[in-house]
Amino acid sequence: MTSTQIPGATDVTDPATDPATDLALDVRGLKKVYDGQGRSVEAVRDLTFSIERGSLVCIVGPSGAGKTTLLRCIAGLLGITDGEVVLDGERVTSPPAGMAVVFQEYGRSLFPWMTVRQNVELPLKEKGLRRAERRRLVDEALAAVGLTDSEDAHPWQLSGGMQQRVAIARAVAYEPTVLLMDEPFAAVDAQTRADLEDLVRTLWKRLGVTVLFVTHDIDEAVYLGQRVLVLSNRPTVILEDVAIDLPDERDQLETRSTPRFAELRHHVYELIQQAKRGHRPDGEAPA
């Protein structure tokens, strides 16, 4: 892996034995091979990266890089072939308690027979939280995404952007260690998308939650992230871990027109182009 990242970010020492690095998520040697009908497909070859608590990391890769496979493995929704995913020092084998996922298909990830409030509240009920506590968390989450007035609506009565806000509110109310977002804004229009990107930045800063944001959009990755992990084509490895040294205060207009943004964007874009051509960090042949 080419290294341009924050020191310690790719440290592979055990967080439990090394108090200096506070890792929220640690992925080591992740490998995923699909076995089916007599032939096996290697989707993810060897992924190692870690995410410090409270950081916002974007993963970007060419189409078909196995981004969704990777995310499902991390979320514990898909078994892994080799390696390990460690969340809060605990190995992930099934969906862990400290993780919330926001899916791309907002319309399909909300329960259509429940109201907005019920959707946000359901996971909290399952956690066994008391009514008053649930009420506070749901109210706060809905207020944070600007949906207080829509709490009694059903998801399908809302626009796409608002539905994704509900999904984000549900994830935030769950108070996860790591918030996983799988191309959450790929299906909303450009203006809504910009609003939602800023919403993610705001929530992340306000709540101090760790965010892992998967996207195919280079601009989005550079605009949002503190780091951008660029994936190779299949079988996936990490091509480069790019540190985004833009100022912390980001603005759709200002940030995107700074020369540094253009440089970073250019760099990541080049990497993606290389990845599409089959360039791999270790020069190995793509299988």
Added chain:
Amino acid sequence: MRIRHLLLQLLKAVALPIVLVTIWWVASADSTSFFWPPLSEIVKTFPETWDWDRIQHDVLPSLARLAIGYTIALVVGVALGSAIGLSRTLRAFLEPTLEFFRAIPPPILVPVIAVFAGYTGWTGKIITIALGCLWPILLNAVEGVRGLDEVLVDTARSYRLRRRTRFAQLVLRGSSPQVAVGARQALSIGVIVMVISELFGANRGLGASIVQFQRSFAIPQMWTGIILLGLIGFALSVVFRIVEHYSLAWYRGLRQADRGA
């Protein structure tokens, strides 16, 4: 405005029945045929035929058996259907057999069940009704559960919803539109099987009464029975639609939103 709209809807709904009844009334008015009495005579016979005694001893027991059999079919169908829909192994194991049983028309089962459960008691009739109603509910429940949205299933898993919550909030609710399709089919099958289950042996009941009238050449009475059966079927379907209207309001809204998008 709203009231006018409702009245108009009502008028649309009753227009055709009124026309049909009128045609029947006029066409049969001068009828001298023994098997085709004037409608006026049938209507006159109605209250004296279906007096409280008959309602109590024939109509209500029939409806009670229908209700019990239908409820059993609904519970068993949804439970078994969900289990089959959720498990690929169970599906591979059971589906061919189920297809076989489904292909058997329920009336055929009446004599077979009667051999084991008797011709006259309630048990055999309830089993027959339940079996007749079971298949559409069961097979639709299987389809409904299999058709659950994968993203929704992933969501439920990633938020670690417990098995019970997942069953109640995801499996049952998510498959309910499809189950409703089966339940509606089952209701009309249930009425048919309810009648047929009373045709063999010495019985009381709505179906048995109609057949008895026919056999004793009480033709106007027989016609009243047929009309009553039709009215009951109609009432049941109205009740069903009201229940469906409220419990599946979300589904209607969702589909409207999908079409609008």
